[in-house]
Amino acid sequence: MSGYAQDVVALARKDLTLELRARDTLPAMLLFVLSMLVVFHFVLPAGGSRLAANGLLWVAIVFTALLGLTRAFAAEREHGLLDGLVLAPCDRSAIWLGKSIAMLGFLVAAEVVALPAFALFFGAVDGTTVAAVALANLGICAVGTLIAAMASAGRARELLLPLLFLPLSIPIVIGGVGATVADDPGRYLAFLALYDALFAVLSWASFEYVVTE
């Protein structure tokens, strides 16, 4: 495996080990998404259309991802550990990619529970929705990890992350809801793929400037 891939694997495995040992991010995300779905049940009045429920699925996904992203660089920022990673000879974008893959893992793990629960509470989840969720995950983790690194450099980290992330997540939500509810989902899936490609490359290229002076 090329050096870059080794670095990314080492960093991602480090994050997964940290999570298995501390067990603080994933359980929180699981409970959070489930409680959101329960809240959504009570939010939809009887007359409400099933489409509204589909839309709310995306609200649950974005905010669960936000919860996970708040923890993304917590270990690094707590003891100034980002310096240790920045000092290492590896390309700084490997830190971003490793962290994004770890975040993707947590988000997918939460969705493995959330989607069946959603189907149970609100009605079947079709193939296109799952495809849209998969594509959206890539965009959320790519942009979200970069934004988490930016927010962690500031003082009011927990406040800053949602403010920075939500405007950027609007296109993802539009693409996701479109793919779920619209009759021709192809356009929306293509749009999500475009968003992922565009912002993943942009995040990959600019991470270096976020963690160094």
Next chain:
Amino acid sequence: MSTWSRNSALSASALLLLVGGIALAFYWAPEDADQGFSQKIFYIHVPVALTAYAFFAWGAWKALRHLWTRGERYDLESYTAIHMGVIFGLLTLATGSIWAKISWGIWWSWGQRQLVLFLILFLFYCAYFMLRFSTDVGPARANLSAVYAVFGIVLLPVSFLAIRLAEGFLHPVLFERDGPQMTGEMFVAFCVCLAGVLALAAALYANELTGKRIDARLRELREALA
């Protein structure tokens, strides 16, 4: 060309162009066939919107220059450009909703793609200032702001495409005017107004930038004397 002479030249040309443009728009250009007098807002709403776009693009360009060369001046220029972009964005939202009120009797309509885009950009760039105010003055803040400004200019077309796609499942009542069928006179009045607003924007930008540079130099002076 000293700062004073440049800024005042810009301000003078802005004044001339604006007064001329508005006069042309109100007294020379004919009224629009179907919209009548209310179409006169067009001469301020569209130039202000275009100026806001120009400022966001200018801010992103200066941010890229900062990331490439780490020149000291680019961060302030990007910051000022985005600050002006938000002000003109607010003006676009204000004049846009007044135009919606006249034309369709409602202050806000999700069918107005450009207004929806400005709303998203407004949210995005307010977070830009939150980011700047939560980091200390220094290279780290400049880098973060630059990266975020570049994200902004990429988000702009992506959001516009997303808004059009959203119409597929939101089915808003579409109020898109089918582009400006403007007579010759209207177009001339529009161009003069546009030039006036751009000159005004440049004057305000130059002034604010000078102020920020003086502020930075004062900080250096204060600490040199400390």
Next chain:
Amino acid sequence: MWGDGGGRVITARRLEKRFGDKRVLRGLDFELPRGATLLVTGANGSGKTTLLRLCAGLAAPTRGELEVRAQRRDIGYLGHEPLVYRELTALENLELYGRLYRVPERRERIGMLLERFGLWDARGERAGSFSRGMLQRLALCRALLHEPELLLLDEPFNALDSEGAALLDAELAELARERTLLVATHDPERLAPFATGTLALA
């Protein structure tokens, strides 16, 4: 591997660094020849840590030039923070850095360093359970893991007990012979035997 630079590893010209309004380094000029051991002394807040962070590439100068003729894989940095994950064990931390720095015969090298700094018995324990002194020893292992040519040590004797300090003395004596060191310290006498120069920061 070494840029020629006339045998100088670090060259600083009118180096300045400012944090917000406070200027920490005011126009510093110094050179660090290859193989030398330069002590950086000065009161708290005189900029010792800042200088080392600048040399390590963790911060950018506000003004002036700073040329460090060493790649990141040849720099060993020891700061006030041990830079180890508290939830990982000592072994896992060094394993991670070993991979990132592509250290050959990683396991043997890690074992030897842990042994040398008296951490072998605690190798399987979480770094979070370590005392401040043990963390400092682990940080020393991390900084020396990839056999760096250039060592940037910020008050290395911090929180070390007498045994730890003795181990470090032996280590520094050996390192000073073949490597290039920049050591910020409040206790220059202790390092005097192998120091080749001192840089006093106002």
Next chain:
Amino acid sequence: MSTAEKYVTAAYLVVLAVVLTYVVVYSTKLARLERELAELAEQARARDDG
């Protein structure tokens, strides 16, 4: 004035109002800068005499 005319003038007045408030806010900032400059000049002079 017809409602249309009222709204159109309102739009132009809004733009004028925002620009003017911006100029007023900005002049207070310039005044602050002048005060700071005076303070610093004072400090410099005091240091020379001292």
